[in-house]
Amino acid sequence: MSLIKLRHNDQQAQNRLEQRLTEEFAHPSPEYAQPFINIEQPGNRFHLLVIWDDWEPLSQQDRSVLIMNSYRQAEGEDAASRVSVAMGLTQREADRLGFAFDPISAAPIAA
Amino acid sequence: MTLRELNENTPEAILEFQAAAEDRYWEAFALMTEGYHSAGIYLAGYVAEMLLKSAYFAFSGQSLTAEVWPMLAPAWNRGCIYFPTSFSTSAREYHNLDFWARLLREERRRNGVALPWYTDNAYLGHTRLLHLTWWVEMRYRHAQATAQDAEEALEAISWLRSYYHVLAAP
Numbered sequence: 001m002s003l004i005k006l007r008h009n010d011q012q013a014q015n016r017l018e019q020r021l022t023e024e025f026a027h028p029s030p031e032y033a034q035p036f037i038n039i040e041q042p043g044n045r046f047h048l049l050v051i052w053d054d055w056e057p058l059s060q061q062d063r064s065v066l067i068m069n070s071y072r073q074a075e076g077e078d079a080a081s082r083v084s085v086a087m088g089l090t091q092r093e094a095d096r097l098g099f100a101f102d103p104i105s106a107a108p109i110a111a
Numbered sequence: 112m113t114l115r116e117l118n119e120n121t122p123e124a125i126l127e128f129q130a131a132a133e134d135r136y137w138e139a140f141a142l143m144t145e146g147y148h149s150a151g152i153y154l155a156g157y158v159a160e161m162l163l164k165s166a167y168f169a170f171s172g173q174s175l176t177a178e179v180w181p182m183l184a185p186a187w188n189r190g191c192i193y194f195p196t197s198f199s200t201s202a203r204e205y206h207n208l209d210f211w212a213r214l215l216r217e218e219r220r221r222n223g224v225a226l227p228w229y230t231d232n233a234y235l236g237h238t239r240l241l242h243l244t245w246w247v248e249m250r251y252r253h254a255q256a257t258a259q260d261a262e263e264a265l266e267a268i269s270w271l272r273s274y275y276h277v278l279a280a281p
Contacts (some may be wrong), residue, residue: 077192080185085185086171
């Protein structure tokens with residue numbers, strides 16, 4: 001995966017991030033590499049957690065919007081309407097909150 | 112540690128919204144009774160915003176200790192689907208009282224637990240009044256609110272506060 005350098009207020013770079021994430025939602029990469037995506041389904045709603053260092057300059061709300069836009073493009077309006085949580089973290093933030101991923105399955109595990 | 116440092120690092124959870132709404136309610140009440148109508152209305156709007164948001168998230172089954180920020184974009188997305196002619200994903204207004212009032216109402220309706228008609232009537236009336244009275248940018252305007260404006264806003268947020276348990280209940 002190519003590194004996407006993001007500066008503050010860089011709309012083009014944000015668009016590239018969105019495209020990259022849309023691609024990852026639609027066709028998950030088999031490699032162990034960011035963005036790490038976890039989708040939980042409590043009841044009939046989805047919780048999306050994405051761990052990605054490339055969006056570090058973005059605010060948490062901008063990351064949440066980016067996740068929703070990407071998911072909607074990849075999975076459609078109906079699936080997007082069932083998302084109730086869209087959380088975007090960097091690896092350091094995820095570590096601080098206690099999220100970790102199993103390097104074998106790339107699935108999240110409790111820290 | 113400064114007040115801002117102390118609070119900014121604390122996650123904004125639904126429970127925090129509920130507690131903050133209670134704080135702001137009494138502060139709004141105090142301002143209004145002292146004749147500071149515009150300032151009282153300014154705080155009243157935030158009371159309504161926090162009550163509506165936390166009611167929606169609580170009704171939607173979110174944990175009270177869950178952080179609010181990752182839920183805003185998905186909620187806005189749902190609102191745009193429910194009301195495509197009123198709201199757009201390209202113009203997000205997370206402080207829009209009309210949005211949160213309609214979203215909560217529609218979510219309840221779609222889940223088969225619409226408010227009883229008499230409660231719904233009051234809900235629509237009070238939230239509509241608040242939407243027409245308050246907006247975030249009013250903080251930049253010279254005070255123009257009357258005692259009647261303040262009284263009506265206080266009545267509206269008092270109603271929301273009293274009926275919160277009804278609005279948030281599944």
